[in-house]
Amino acid sequence: MFAKQSLIKNWSSAITTIATENKKVEEFLSTARDLNALFLKDHEIIDFFSNRSIDLQDRIKMLDKAFASKIDVNLLNTLKLLICRNLFQATIDIFRQVITDLLKVSDSLYGTVYSISPLDSATIKKIESKLSNKTNKKVILENVIREELIAGILVEIDGKRFDSSVQGKMLDMRRKVIINRK
Known part of the structure; x- marks a missing residue:
């Protein structure tokens, strides 16, 4: 239906x-x-x-x-x-x-924090606090396991990505190399 x-x-x-x-x-x-x-x-x-x-x-x-x-x-x-x-x-x-x-x-944002292993609630609260200060809104995060990240975390909120994973850093380096090649 x-x-x-x-x-x-x-x-x-x-x-x-x-x-x-x-x-x-x-x-x-x-x-x-x-x-x-x-x-x-x-x-x-x-x-x-x-x-x-x-x-x-x-x-x-x-x-x-x-x-x-x-x-x-x-x-x-x-x-x-x-x-x-x-x-x-x-x-x-x-x-x-x-x-x-x-x-x-409630003037809040909901997002997802991806990691290779489950994050404890204290770590999630710290990330929420930092992102709340950055966005000037209350941030609520859900932890989702993504084994392909290699290491680090990836946070998605309101269509924005905050990537501190090794995979993300490798993709950034790849983009820079491709741009510099031209």
Whole structure:
């Protein structure tokens, strides 16, 4: 099922408004990221909650059982509404838009730090702090493992790359050699 962009934006706008009014933007942002990652990782969850062959009340009970004590009641009710309106297939798209909208509201940037091995949270916090000072916005980073980097890290935020990997330095040297050859 392909959801219309207007439908996705309307649901996202409603969730963002609730988060802003309840002063829970950071909590909703974190939960939206977690839910999106969960649904992307295990598409069977979406298939289950979208399955109309399973009784509506059973799907809602299962949702309560899985998320009741873990997420905000407003987000839980949103998920229930998506089930009731047969729109659960659009949750990934909706929560992707929610993340984008909440980042705008909180004046934050979301990015990825690529490394050859997992970085500890203290290191990620240091990188976030340095990039926050550089961009004048709060930076939230997710660590992704990329073994082809050789060494160092690569950070991507808002379409910009900050590359301090050996691979990146080698590519820079290659570009300089090619430019100087001409």
